[in-house]
Amino acid sequence: MLSLIDKFTDWMDRLAETGSRRVAQSSGRRSFLARSGAVLVGGALLPVLPFDRTFGQATAWAAEEGDASTCEYWRYCALDGNLCNSCGGSLTQCPPGSEISKVSWVGTCTNPMDGKDYLVSYNDCCGKAICDNSPFCNTNERERPGYRMGLHNDINWCMANASQGYHCTVAALVGLAE
Numbered sequence: 001m002l003s004l005i006d007k008f009t010d011w012m013d014r015l016a017e018t019g020s021r022r023v024a025q026s027s028g029r030r031s032f033l034a035r036s037g038a039v040l041v042g043g044a045l046l047p048v049l050p051f052d053r054t055f056g057q058a059t060a061w062a063a064e065e066g067d068a069s070t071c072e073y074w075r076y077c078a079l080d081g082n083l084c085n086s087c088g089g090s091l092t093q094c095p096p097g098s099e100i101s102k103v104s105w106v107g108t109c110t111n112p113m114d115g116k117d118y119l120v121s122y123n124d125c126c127g128k129a130i131c132d133n134s135p136f137c138n139t140n141e142r143e144r145p146g147y148r149m150g151l152h153n154d155i156n157w158c159m160a161n162a163s164q165g166y167h168c169t170v171a172a173l174v175g176l177a178e
């Protein structure tokens, strides 16, 4: 008597056989070989193709130096707010209990390590009382007065969140400024 495993392997065999017969019937030997060749060559080339391997980790391509708990840190060049880094969060992550703002202010800062300009997104962390455990930074490079609305950053970016209380600000790299 056939065991369950034997039955299963029989079924798999039949499935594979039917599949191969169908492929063989619907295509000539040449086109079958050409297609298999293309699949093999494609598979071998895939790992050497030049695609972004950082998977969104901006710091992988920007050399870093400096102390991210002080206002002098290079990414904070256009910041107006408290540093989440000193409030239980990090340079890019809101402290527990607060949530990232839906809108942000984007500044352009020069990285002293490579001399290149980077776009930095300043997002406020919302829904918690202001964090007074951090220095208040008001560097504001390239910021303009309130009547130039799009260039003004003295704004609570929690305005579009359900809970609009301002807690602190994070600074994530967006990309190279061209």
Ligand code: ABN
Pocket (backbone or CB within 6 Å): 080, 081, 124, 153, 154, 155, 156, 157, 166, 169
């Ligand atoms: N973007 C920081 C902030 C929050 C409240 C008021 C002014 C600035």
